[in-house]
Amino acid sequence: MKYSCLYLALFLVPIFVYAQDSTKTATVVKKRIYTTKPLKGSEAPTIDGLVHESSWDLVDWTSDFIENEPDENTPPSDQTKFKILYDQKYLYVAYRCYDSDPAKIEKRLSRRDGFAGDWVEINLDTYHDKRTGFSFTITAAGVKGDEFISQNGDNWDGSWNPIWYTATNIDEEGWTAEVKIPLSQLKFGKSKEQIWGLQVNRRFFREEERSVWQRIPQDAPGWVSEFGELHGLIDIEPQHQLEIQPFAVTQFDTFPKEQGNPFRDGEEFKLNGGLDAKIGITNDLTLDLTVNPDFGQVEADPAAIALDGFQIFFREQRPFFVENKNIFDYRFANGQDNVFYSRRIGRNPQGSINQLDGEFVDRPNNTTILGAAKFSGKTKNGWSLGILESITEREIAKIEDENGNTREAIVEPLTNYFVARAQKDFNERNTYIGGIFTATKRNLGDAFEIDSDDPNTDETSELLGTRENNLNNLRKSAYSGGLDFRHNWKDRKYYIEGNLIASHVEGSKEAIEETQRELTHNFQRPDADHVRVDPNRTSLTGTGGKFVGGKSGGGNWRYTTGVFWRSPELELNDIGFLRQTDEIRQFANIRYLFLKPTKLYRRANIFAEQFSTFDFEGNYNRIQYELNGYINYTNNWWTEVGFGHKPRIFTNTFLQGGPRWRFSDENFVFLFFGSDNRKKFNFTVGHVNTWAQQNNFAFQRYVVRLRYQPFDALSISLNPEFRLNPNKTQYVTETDFNGSPRYITANIDQQTLSTSIRLNYNINPNLTIQYYGEPFISRGRYTDFNFVNNPIARDLGERVTVYDQEQISFADDVYSIDEDRNGTTDYTIDNPDFAFVQFRSNLVLRWEYIPGSEIFLVWSQGVTGGGDPGDHLFRSLNNQILDQQPENTFLIKATYRFVL
Structure with a gap:
């Protein structure tokens, strides 16, 4: 820690030495x-x-x-x-x-x-x-x-x-x-x-x-x-916009042929078409329509692994949902938490499949969007309005065994999504109030059911096959509503804003019980008195929100303070994004801006932040302090440095349904610097280093970003990143020991290597060739298995007990545990070692042959495999990417925009 303070002091002193005082009085500009x-x-x-x-x-x-x-x-x-x-x-x-x-x-x-x-x-x-x-x-x-x-x-x-x-x-x-x-x-x-x-x-x-x-x-x-x-x-007349854009897509897929699998014969051809339209209801408000939308040319999501079990946020890239997305945005707490997350529409089918030995499954990758309409805009008198309606198709997976017998499973029901958003400006545009309402309705009763009491059931099943409804885990309906506001005063230099949100979900007993047990909620925690799993419930209702105030302009200082909360029963993931509930967070930050350039820098700032969190039982879970600074030098190079301290870290989610867990105190430091990004060649280099007391865990991230433009039409970027994430108490699983739950953790040695590659060649402003590729490799090796003894003990040795050689043995990829040393295996643990390897790429030729009308030629390629955890990362790259047959998609998409 003392070295971190020294580094930061050496960085900040020159800024103060060369800083010039800014005008303290308000600046009046005509x-x-x-x-x-x-x-x-x-x-x-x-x-x-x-x-x-x-x-x-x-x-x-x-x-x-x-x-x-x-x-x-x-x-x-x-x-x-x-x-x-x-x-x-x-x-x-x-x-x-x-x-x-x-x-x-x-x-x-x-x-x-x-x-x-x-x-x-x-x-x-x-x-x-x-x-x-x-x-x-x-x-x-x-x-x-x-x-x-x-x-x-x-x-x-x-x-x-x-x-x-x-x-x-x-x-x-x-x-x-x-x-x-x-x-x-x-x-x-x-x-x-x-x-x-x-x-x-x-x-x-x-x-x-x-x-x-x-x-x-x-x-x-x-x-x-x-x-x-x-x-x-x-006297200019509002123009009632009318645009119709039909499209046609041809797609040819190739992939490794799987012997005996009727759904993986090595190739597939598709022909598709659809229509997008934009209709100006008034000059202020526009109706966007899409029928059978296609998003084939959209760049692949980056690869990622989440060992903590939480869902991963991916940004929206589909044009229909991206346009005017600011109107529908409703971030109510921190980070990515949002009442509306458009990637829920057209998501991967959620239903499970009971696959038997010898069966092959043809499962849809995404849910078909039958159609969507979006009414949005802002009126002259200050109303921002947005209404979105979308219907997605019921999706069915086909299952066939080695003898040709077939059956079907519904993996996603017919679903309706609805979002309504409004805001109103007043007080000379210094204040607004607004609201949002969302609704998700699923048709869960549309399965083709076989009467088990009918003597002809078996015969019917053999002739027609069966269609299984595997949707018991899905909620039947979900609603949310909220109010938000912001008020500015003193020429918008000061502000206060806030929002409230309430959610209500309904479903079968099985669906609501599963909701209570999800990592987002964890009602089954044995040490929690304020929540418990009720298997008879058929609904949940929760709340969330935030209140924030601060200074956003005037002089050198900026500051913010506020609080937000998410109650244990809040649930938004049917159409929103919610990572975790049962949290109340207080936060405050302050920033000093160096507004006048000097002989040393063009601009600079210093930022300090503090926050603490509690759960709804009143447990004091976390406090964190951070100080960082940024400087852009006169030669346009730049540096960003900071450090932080976390003297208290408790979490209700680490043991994934188990009791509250304590991590050892943590410190972190980061340093990034880069060259002048105007140059033909420029770079960024960065390092993040986190360490905890008693070597509980650590995190090291090494970042290099290289960009080169050898001539005006060509640009190349290469962004390698390497991460080390050792942890002596990585959660592995929960098992049973003499009728009591036993939580198992282990020492993990995790390494991750990824590199994104981009090439852009511009023949002219309307004809471009773009390439994106990313190899991603992550492997984890587990040793020193242990069980949780006292999850909230400050000392790591009291928190967990490591198995000795007499208690644990390994054979046939399974760890056998004789915890009480009586010669009998008490429980087993599957080997958690992993190696995940993936490569994704897109090569796109885009030609805007007339304004608004385009032709895309796309070649997408992907390889996903599981390597040998015993190999080093580059051997996994060679064995699982370079030596494997990739999956290829060749696509041609043409659009023509009629402006009427």
Whole structure:
């Protein structure tokens, strides 16, 4: 610990030495206004990047940009100017980006939303709500970037892909760009004159400098709330958007042939089609529809292993669910906990299958989405609205034995998902209140049942086969509802926000009992007096929420404090994401920002945090302290360092249904640093080191990220990562000893190696080739098996008792335990050693042949295997990936977007 403090002190002292005091009084910045004019009878500009049409003379240039980063409120290296025109269908923008040395303009190509090289962007707060906006970016190389801005600039969603048009040109003065944005792609209310928030932001690449039209001080409480204004939009009619996008997909799969398995004959061909549509009900609100959606070109999820038993969160990548996701977002506690987690829709089938020896199973990988509709948007008077409805198909697994006898098992029922979300702004957009409601309904009574009392049952089964209903573990229905609010004051520098959530799930006795026993709840814990398993219950009702307040702008200091809770009976995982319940957490943090650059750094900050947790029985489970700092040097290299201390660590979940467990006190330290990311070659190197008293456990993570762009059209990244995770008390299993539960842990030596590889080749801004690949290897070896003696003892030796050689023996991959040494085996433990090896890759050619219409050529490859835990990692890589026949998917997808 003393070395961690020393490292941090050496890091922080130079910052304080060179830091300059920022202004203590509030900064008052005058709002700028740009007044546009209509084209009327003038001919619309041709979008070719050359600002020479006479129609541009209808309006004046506006300039006087001011530097925003790194040295705020100083003149930029080179000036920028722009002008805006409009007609009844389009908004036109022209830019002139001056550059004293045009030969050095960086024209790096990238895929859409790559934001490489020099660029300029316009941000439009068309709702004028001072929280949300639309962003359109154009690079000097002609690559588009478009994002939806929310949370006053804290969230930029690049999944939004509207149709718009642009072109650029480089000349002796610098570079120019023209942009044409259909008003149908924007949302705004109906009024005589529109007043929109406006900002134009330029990146001057070689100096890594940002300059803006409307000055935004570094201590401002947000981004959108500080915009200037666009005036002069008179009598523009809201555009009722109507887009229809049919698609067709052909897919050919190859995979290793399995002898005797009728479902794995080595290849499979599929032909599919569907339809997406976007209908503007009003200019504010849009109805999105999808029928038989296909997500075949979506990048594979990264490989991961969770020995703690908890579910793993994966981000949403499907376009239908990603667009406007900010409206449906309802994070109510911390981390990824969310009332709506769209990956529940179309999830892997959940039903179990009683597979017998000699049987082969054809199980669907995902649940078919029959259709989905999403109604969302924001009105001029401050209402954010979202309604989502989706129906997924009943999924059936086919089972066949060696003699050709077949049967079926329902592994996912017909299910309806519903989400409704609303928020209302008021108090001059400084306050909002909102709510959410979700419902999941499953049809669990749709099995084809065989009457066991019918004498013809056996004959019928032989002729028609049987269909089993294996859905007793699923809940029949699940509902949740919540309220949220936020209030800002003193020019949005201070805020308070909070939310409440309640859930109610219903199902059979078996389903609700299983819910009580899930790791999320653990009602069966023997030492818990406030929860218990009730096998007769058919419903559960729980609550959660948070209250937070703090300072978000003004001066150098930022701070936050609050509390959140999740009651033991809260259950959201039918349509949300909830990792753990039975927790109350208090937290507080403070940050100091160094706002003025010096000879040492461009920007820097220091952050301190503390939190403590309790369960609903009143047990004091955890306290943690952390201090970290970040500095971006004048040469654009950077360093991030921090350390933390956990003097108290209790958990109700480690023994997976067993009693409360204590870990030894823990310390951690991390250090990351990287080079200038503008360079053709740049890197990041990092290390995380965690250690506990008595060597209870440790965690070491080594990270290297390498990025190389040998020429403008090609970029390569390689991100290897190696993790060591030894633990003397890794949970293994629960067994029975003389009628009492016995919890077994062991010393695990776990090593994990992964490397993500990305290559992007851009033939032009609309034609790209992208490759992603990731080998993943993890192996764990268990030794020194022990049983839990006193799970909350401070001393590790009292917490567990290690079996001696007379108590434990190993044969035929099974550990036999004679705990009382009477010569008779008391219980056995299957060998938990493991080696998991996986390789996934995607090669995608994407051609946007006209704006909004695309063709994808995709080659996906995957290998998954279980290696020998006795091998080292690279031998597993060779044996289980390089020497194995992979599964391949070849896919062609074509879309055409009709804009009506």
